[in-house]
Amino acid sequence: MSEQGYADKRAYFDRMLTLYGRKPALEALRDKALECHALHLAHSNREGGIVGELINAAEQRGIPVQRHSREELARISRNGKQDQGVALDVICPAFQSVGGYLDTLDSARPQRLLALDGITNPQNLGMIVRSAAAGDIDGLLWARKGNAAPGPLVVKASAGTLYRAPVLTCPELPGALEQCQRHGFDVCTLESSAQTDLFAYQPQRHCVFVLGNETDGVSSKVSRLAQQKLSIPMNNGVESLNVAVTASLIAYAGRIERG
Structure with a gap:
């Protein structure tokens, strides 16, 4: 395979989201707007019922059905306890690796990214995805x-916008942030003790806004990389906001910055 062919193949798989579970897979297969790569089934599944519906839906759309041992299926789904013997590869056109995004970066237009630093609640993640897709965010950095x-609970909480969201994937966040810094990005963390107001901050360069863990906030490793620390003004003794609400404020603060 040529170098370009390898790059194209890798970019294709960077856009792939693997769902697990019978009902989420069936819903995705029935959505003609979604491109699906393959349906994966465990040999242990009985052919009737919803499994039969999955097979029929895949065959009607010409989507390959691949059979696996239970162990192989668990490796594909990455959630053997909840996958119900089913996984589905969905192609998300706006997904890409952070490296691929940076290689084609439009340096003329300041970019605004959101980065996830230890967000473990699927409900929060889904709402963050929805805000990022709707607001003024160019990419969601997801380690x-x-x-x-990004499983079915996140899809549900995002109201399906995960399939269209500009997700930038990476193995781990600190290394990805350092990559961004080498391409001219400032890293901004949201911390309650920061002196600079989010709404007063007007970045002159590309910017990554980091959302920290629901309980512990931004990790120390990421905090040390930050060039700018921001806070959201609070009244009436309120100490913090839900991380998904914070994401919404960042997403729409960009409308003010860009006019």
Whole structure:
């Protein structure tokens, strides 16, 4: 395979989201707007009922059905306890690796990214995805290490916008942030003790806004990388906001910055 062919193949698989569970897979298969790569089934599944519906839906759309041992299926789904013997590869057109995004970065237009630093609640993740897709965010930096996986609970909480969201994947967040810094990004963390107001901050360069863990906030490793620390003004003794609400404020603060 040529170097370009390898790059194209890798970019294709970077756009792939693997769902698990029978009902989420069936809903995705029935959505003609979604491109599906393959349906994966465990040999142990009985052919009737919803499994039969899955097979029929895949065959009607010309989507390959691949059979696996229970152990192989668990490796594909990455959640053997909850996958119900079913996984489905969905192609999400706006997904890409952070490296691929940076290689084609439009340096003329300041970019605004959201980064996830230990967000483990799928409900929060889904709402963050929805805000990022709806608001003024150019990419959602999603590290596989430390964050919840983009599974069916996240899809549900995002109201399906996960399939269209500009997700940038990476193995772990600190290394990805350092990559961004080398491409001219400032790293901004949201911390309650920061003196600079989010709404007064007007970045002159590309910017990554980091959302920390629901309980512990931004990790120390990421905090040390930050060039700017921001806070959200609070009244009436309120100490903090839900991380998904914070994401919404960041997403729409960009409308003010960009006019």
